[in-house]
Amino acid sequence: MFYLIGLGLGDAADITVKGLQVVKRCSRVYLEAYTSILTVGKEALEEYYGKELILADRDLVEQGSDEILKDADVTDVAFLVVGDPFGATTHSDLVLRAVHAGIPYRVIHNASIMNAIGCCGLQLYNFGETVSLVFWTDTWKPESFYDKICKNRTAGMHTLCLLDIKVKEQSIENMMRGNKIFEPPRFMTVQQAADQLIQIIERRREEGEELGVTEDTVCVGVARLGADDQQIRTGTLRQLVSCDLGAPLHSLVVTGRLHPLEVDLLKLSTEPNAPLQLQEIDSSTWTS
Amino acid sequence: MFYLIGLGLGDAADITVKGLQVVKRCSRVYLEAYTSILTVGKEALEEYYGKELILADRDLVEQGSDEILKDADVTDVAFLVVGDPFGATTHSDLVLRAVHAGIPYRVIHNASIMNAIGCCGLQLYNFGETVSLVFWTDTWKPESFYDKICKNRTAGMHTLCLLDIKVKEQSIENMMRGNKIFEPPRFMTVQQAADQLIQIIERRREEGEELGVTEDTVCVGVARLGADDQQIRTGTLRQLVSCDLGAPLHSLVVTGRLHPLEVDLLKLSTEPNAPLQLQEIDSSTWTS
Numbered sequence: 146m147f148y149l150i151g152l153g154l155g156d157a158a159d160i161t162v163k164g165l166q167v168v169k170r171c172s173r174v175y176l177e178a179y180t181s182i183l184t185v186g187k188e189a190l191e192e193y194y195g196k197e198l199i200l201a202d203r204d205l206v207e208q209g210s211d212e213i214l215k216d217a218d219v220t221d222v223a224f225l226v227v228g229d230p231f232g233a234t235t236h237s238d239l240v241l242r243a244v245h246a247g248i249p250y251r252v253i254h255n256a257s258i259m260n261a262i263g264c265c266g267l268q269l270y271n272f273g274e275t276v277s278l279v280f281w282t283d284t285w286k287p288e289s290f291y292d293k294i295c296k297n298r299t300a301g302m303h304t305l306c307l308l309d310i311k312v313k314e315q316s317i318e319n320m321m322r323g324n325k326i327f328e329p330p331r332f333m334t335v336q337q338a339a340d341q342l343i344q345i346i347e348r349r350r351e352e353g354e355e356l357g358v359t360e361d362t363v364c365v366g367v368a369r370l371g372a373d374d375q376q377i378r379t380g381t382l383r384q385l386v387s388c389d390l391g392a393p394l395h396s397l398v399v400t401g402r403l404h405p406l407e408v409d410l411l412k413l414s415t416e417p418n419a420p421l422q423l424q425e426i427d428s429s430t431w432t433s
Numbered sequence: 434m435f436y437l438i439g440l441g442l443g444d445a446a447d448i449t450v451k452g453l454q455v456v457k458r459c460s461r462v463y464l465e466a467y468t469s470i471l472t473v474g475k476e477a478l479e480e481y482y483g484k485e486l487i488l489a490d491r492d493l494v495e496q497g498s499d500e501i502l503k504d505a506d507v508t509d510v511a512f513l514v515v516g517d518p519f520g521a522t523t524h525s526d527l528v529l530r531a532v533h534a535g536i537p538y539r540v541i542h543n544a545s546i547m548n549a550i551g552c553c554g555l556q557l558y559n560f561g562e563t564v565s566l567v568f569w570t571d572t573w574k575p576e577s578f579y580d581k582i583c584k585n586r587t588a589g590m591h592t593l594c595l596l597d598i599k600v601k602e603q604s605i606e607n608m609m610r611g612n613k614i615f616e617p618p619r620f621m622t623v624q625q626a627a628d629q630l631i632q633i634i635e636r637r638r639e640e641g642e643e644l645g646v647t648e649d650t651v652c653v654g655v656a657r658l659g660a661d662d663q664q665i666r667t668g669t670l671r672q673l674v675s676c677d678l679g680a681p682l683h684s685l686v687v688t689g690r691l692h693p694l695e696v697d698l699l700k701l702s703t704e705p706n707a708p709l710q711l712q713e714i715d716s717s718t719w720t721s
Contacts, residue, residue, distance in 0.1 A: 269547050269563065
């Protein structure tokens, strides 16, 4: 059997009891290591499970699926994913390959950012399309996510923004020379995401565009969701540019129409010394 | 400390290791019993945890929060929720009451239908607003959810439809007489949900409305998601009216624009003997 097992968010003990039982009896256990991270590393998980883990980077998952699925029809193989196994497209592809190879599979679900984000106080059913923010380069500064956020907001919906993760990336120079030298991992912060959004807003304002999201839009930054030291910070986009939420992973939510209960919950995470005056927000933006 | 602990989907072993550790040391453990159910009952959970559980019905959660939170500043109290704690508005309210009473709280997340639905093959980031379908009565047949589904679909988004659960409901007669006699629990099936949608479609067609969702729209019915005997069935809305997915809980997804990878995954769950010809769908509806 091929098992896709969600590890949840936080640390080693966030796996489910069922998931842990399966991990302990598998002959091979892969740890997917490029779409998300826990607050603990491979070694801590190995000690907790009493099991050696095989790191699965993007190359292995996308090109070496035969190796991962090998003999999974006659032995138990586990593929561990931070959060829930269906957070990333490449894992769906792995399921498809298993089915086509005649290998039975099972999914052991867990919390992911997609549902745990509810803890910031915003109702999950009021979220629209999820967007991803990537690190800009000198020559590539995509903005399409901004339009999606505005579209959600116009329809009253909140937007969860997943922030870029770069692990095992090569510099263009090393890639061209075929050097297997990798850059240090990078994780986009709430500050960086807010800054990127504000750059887009300023550019579009200069062009005279009507803006669906501005520096004064209420946003929520979250860091290390589900971990003991998780941080949730509500503020305007302008306020979030200067907040430091510490170590990764970070995510950002841009709010849509706010229900009074949501406002009450968001107030719990406003900056203590410079509180966002949520009650001063035009009531048309926060009544249901 | 007041702990809100998600139980995940399925059975007793779907709690996280961390959640189980907390349950075992709490002096009082409540089981929320009206927004969702596991495939096992209170007794099975009590045996698994080695702990007595207090059933928390809607009345207790919405009006007896003082009782639930009592002494949680000096002792550990757990509140168990099927899925993740932030699936329902009333639990957010409980957090607010804890904070206002000066009681520290922690959330232990788990999978819920909101993220585990990804296992049907549809990408989570392509879901729009979530809707709820309620059991119609002779005099109350709300249709607003249909408009929300159409709005999502027009924007290319999928819609997760949560189906009604009626537990501990009184008949109007018993309510008026003050009899504490409750009707047997009812759980809306995928068949019933599909039937309700088709009634709306037929009524609106007669009125000459342009229809965003029809009997031929591709939908996915899921039952007992996360359990050993989970069922996923993809078909047109018309096909799903006659599918029997067995015991509760059921949920329904109305698809929006389908990506080719999503189509490939949906094909795994089409009816074996009367396969939905997904490849025949107008390609404009399933290219990204």
